[in-house]
Amino acid sequence: MAFNDNVYKGKLLFVDKFQEQQQILEVCRRFNLQGEYRYYEQINSGHINTTYCVYYFRDGEIKDYILQRVNTYVFKDPYTVMDNISSVTEYIRAKIKATGISAKRFVLHYSTTETGEYYTLLPDGGFWRCCRYIDGSISPLDTNDLFLIEQSGRAFGEFQMYLADYPIEKLNIVIPHFHNTIRRYDALRKAVSEDVMRRAREAEALIQQYYALEDVATEPYRLQKQGVLPLRVTHNDTKTSNVLFDSHTHERLTVIDLDTVMPGLVAFDFGDAIRMAASTSPKEDERDLSKVKLDMEKFEAFTKGFVHEVKGAITQAEMDSLAMGALAMTTECGVRFLTDYLEGDKYFRIHYPEQNLARAMRHVVLAQDMLKRMDEMKDIVKKYSEEN
Numbered sequence: 001m002a003f004n005d006n007v008y009k010g011k012l013l014f015v016d017k018f019q020e021q022q023q024i025l026e027v028c029r030r031f032n033l034q035g036e037y038r039y040y041e042q043i044n045s046g047h048i049n050t051t052y053c054v055y056y057f058r059d060g061e062i063k064d065y066i067l068q069r070v071n072t073y074v075f076k077d078p079y080t081v082m083d084n085i086s087s088v089t090e091y092i093r094a095k096i097k098a099t100g101i102s103a104k105r106f107v108l109h110y111s112t113t114e115t116g117e118y119y120t121l122l123p124d125g126g127f128w129r130c131c132r133y134i135d136g137s138i139s140p141l142d143t144n145d146l147f148l149i150e151q152s153g154r155a156f157g158e159f160q161m162y163l164a165d166y167p168i169e170k171l172n173i174v175i176p177h178f179h180n181t182i183r184r185y186d187a188l189r190k191a192v193s194e195d196v197m198r199r200a201r202e203a204e205a206l207i208q209q210y211y212a213l214e215d216v217a218t219e220p221y222r223l224q225k226q227g228v229l230p231l232r233v234t235h236n237d238t239k240t241s242n243v244l245f246d247s248h249t250h251e252r253l254t255v256i257d258l259d260t261v262m263p264g265l266v267a268f269d270f271g272d273a274i275r276m277a278a279s280t281s282p283k284e285d286e287r288d289l290s291k292v293k294l295d296m297e298k299f300e301a302f303t304k305g306f307v308h309e310v311k312g313a314i315t316q317a318e319m320d321s322l323a324m325g326a327l328a329m330t331t332e333c334g335v336r337f338l339t340d341y342l343e344g345d346k347y348f349r350i351h352y353p354e355q356n357l358a359r360a361m362r363h364v365v366l367a368q369d370m371l372k373r374m375d376e377m378k379d380i381v382k383k384y385s386e387e388n
Helices: 017-030 078-098 146-162 181-194 204-212 219-225 266-277 296-310 316-343 355-372 374-385
Strands: 036-043 050-058 061-069 127-132 232-234 243-246 252-255 262-264
Touching: 017 036, 017 050, 017 061, 017 127, 036 061, 078 146, 146 232, 146 243, 146 252, 146 266, 146 296, 181 204, 181 219, 181 316, 204 316, 204 355, 219 266, 219 316, 232 266, 266 296, 266 316, 296 316, 296 374, 316 355, 316 374, 355 374
Parallel strands: none
Antiparallel strands: 036 050, 050 061, 061 127, 232 262, 243 252
16 A cells, blocks of 8 residues: 655645645544534644544534544554554453443543544545544643652553553564664664764764663663563553643543554663653753753652552563663663764754754763662662562
């Protein structure tokens, strides 16, 4: 199937608002949305897919739905993406309903077409999906609120807990080698060797700093290959903004943005969340490196929530790997930024010429601080894993 995503890297942009509305109405019709259509608005917080909120009036109140046109430049096989999402969400729904609790607000619910599919294709090649909006929910882009950070830890921990016995062989690999840290280092070495942009010399000190972290950063991946750490269902984008919270209580509801759900390590999901949520500076390209450290209060808050949910559902080896996962994911992400900088900024969008270099410098400083605090991090994990 050929997809027509020929605007900026698959991001859909309409120049004709009438055309946009007609396409949205056609998608709504195919998903059999009931009620009187009122209006729609585009949601611009995401960077990958094109997202809209559509409003219908039914039973005396407004009903909201989320429509997304999947970016098939990024996700080459959107069918496998939706197969993973629908399978995982329905599995979680069954687990929640088995407890006697309504699952309505605690897991995403994707609509199906008349033929029972979780997607629809439009004549222009657009691949669309639809899910119900969860009423009374919020999703902050970033936060320093320790309660929200702990709740996000609980949300991602619950995700692991619900799917601990999910048959991993049923999951598709959406992005091959996504967290193959060894392969990421190989790509860095290739970029240094080829030096197509003549940037390796100025970045030499930074390159050596990343090489010095290689053994410890690749340990979780090597342990998985040795059979010590099992593959699990992982989210692979565990930032706080991918959690819905109750707008009044701020307690977690569910995780969202499930496009990258696939087999992986629990340590990678934990580690990527810490990379995003537990730095003293949230700026990914922070230039003042004196501001970049691991925020231990935030680390403990997330760890408390996450470990509370996963203990009993993961192995001791997995529990022991969590702190190392934080360093591994921080280093891996920095390696990717540095590689992209050396190759000419082809993958990550930049807003100024040396942004990827700044991102890489910020990540290596954070990773180095994690290495210094590794024993402290492990002690916190142990504290909550042994807590009754």
